[in-house]
Amino acid sequence: MQALDLASAAPFDRVEWFTLLEEEGGLRPFIALAAEGSHAAALPLMQQGGTLVPLANWYSFLWRPLATPGANQPALLEAIARDLSTKNSRMVLWPLPDEDRSATMLAAAFRAAGWVVIRQECDTNHILRLSGRSYQAYLASRPGPLRTTLKRKAKKLEVEIHSAFDPAAWGAYQEIYSASWKPAEGKPAMLRRFAEQEGAAGRLRLGIARHEGRPLAAQFWTVEAGTAFIHKLAHVEEAVPLSAGTVLTAALFERVIDTDQVEIVDFGTGNDPYKNMWMEETRKRYRLECLRPGNPACWPRLVRAGLRKLLRRN
Structure with missing residues (x-):
């Protein structure tokens, strides 16, 4: 992770933030990492029961993959997804932004690695663009x-x-x-x-x-x-x-x-009505549930997801 200690666009992207979550928040990191030459990508995760979830807590506005500038993120994220398929059968990732294509890239990477990915909107981010x-x-x-x-x-x-x-x-x-x-x-x-x-x-x-x-x-x-x-x-x-x-x-x-x-004021997540007095735009936050179809423990969730999809079509 130290190699990914980059100039960030948000407090929740920095190594210091993940260190705080571990040392003061009591969370135990599980860092999934892939590298190619001098480039790398990482998913800061933790175990929650038998599921891998983001290394985050209620203070985090967002969670997303980290990468060095110029990295081939789709390829590196797919490599991470393939490696994780040998260790876990279920992951739930949120709150993912997609204005930077984080949710889209992750979903594509996990699907390419053989996971079934269920994508849902999970929250709203209010912003002001000056x-x-x-x-x-x-x-x-x-x-x-x-x-x-x-x-x-x-x-x-x-x-x-x-x-x-x-x-x-x-x-x-x-x-x-x-x-x-x-x-x-x-x-x-x-x-x-x-x-x-x-x-x-x-x-x-x-x-x-x-x-x-x-x-x-x-x-x-x-x-x-x-x-x-x-x-x-x-x-x-x-x-x-x-x-x-x-x-x-x-x-x-x-x-x-x-x-x-x-250039931007970010009022975090949640649809509190008072935010509309100050903010002018909203951005969606997403939840990805990633499941290994070959694991019987995932079958009930896959069946429910399939039924919901059929009902929406009808």
């Missing part, structure tokens, strides 16, 4: 009620945005999160270490909104390769009348658009 707009141009395109809220409430709040890790700011984030409507943080030590790493690399954008000194809303973003990723957001109940979450979101949008000059 297309050269400034923050003010973007804001002018937002719904009227949102612009009115920002005009009325922004002056009542103090907003700070940290691009380096600050323990006091992180403490405020944790205080807000634990007092919010959100469920308890799954892996707080992992998230803090991720924030520390992103801060050290200059990619962190941690926003805190306060009213009269009291922290009311917090958001954890990162910026990388022209994309701003919105990882976590939370606010306390007292923040609602002041629209602290909305004001903080707008401040972070202004920062990443005008200062960081990102």
Whole structure:
């Protein structure tokens, strides 16, 4: 995996991320690798029962194959799929993007290696594509009620945005999160270490909104390769009348658009209605179930998949 420690397009592609999943998330990696000369491709996986699944958790926006620049990905992925057929009879891979053809390439590689592949949509990714707009141009395109809220409430709040890790700011984030409507943080030590790493690399954008000194809303973003990723957001109940979450979101949008000059803002997965206020596009995420037809344990799933296909045709 160290050979694949490349400049990435997302936090979830880096070796550091998989190391965090192992060391702080308690996951055990199973790395499938194929190489040809100086090029390589890899699938970061783990065992879940008798099934191979992505090395990922609920913090991951996406999961996809990794490869060195210039690698013949279709051939290398097929080699991985053939090798895995001697070790496992079932794999379930998600959430796969396909704007970069990850889902299509993987499905083709596993089919060519003799697997039966069932492809389904499993989630939606909300994004904003700036297309050269400034923050003010973007804001002018937002719904009227949102612009009115920002005009009325922004002056009542103090907003700070940290691009380096600050323990006091992180403490405020944790205080807000634990007092919010959100469920308890799954892996707080992992998230803090991720924030520390992103801060050290200059990619962190941690926003805190306060009213009269009291922290009311917090958001954890990162910026990388022209994309701003919105990882976590939370606010306390007292923040609602002041629209602290909305004001903080707008401040972070202004920062990443005008200062960081990102091309895309990525709001992760999930069809939460509030995302439509800020985002303008959606991208599908896919699930591939890969089965070895010669293994009797896979036959019931293959029969069910065949029946579903027949029913859809009728």
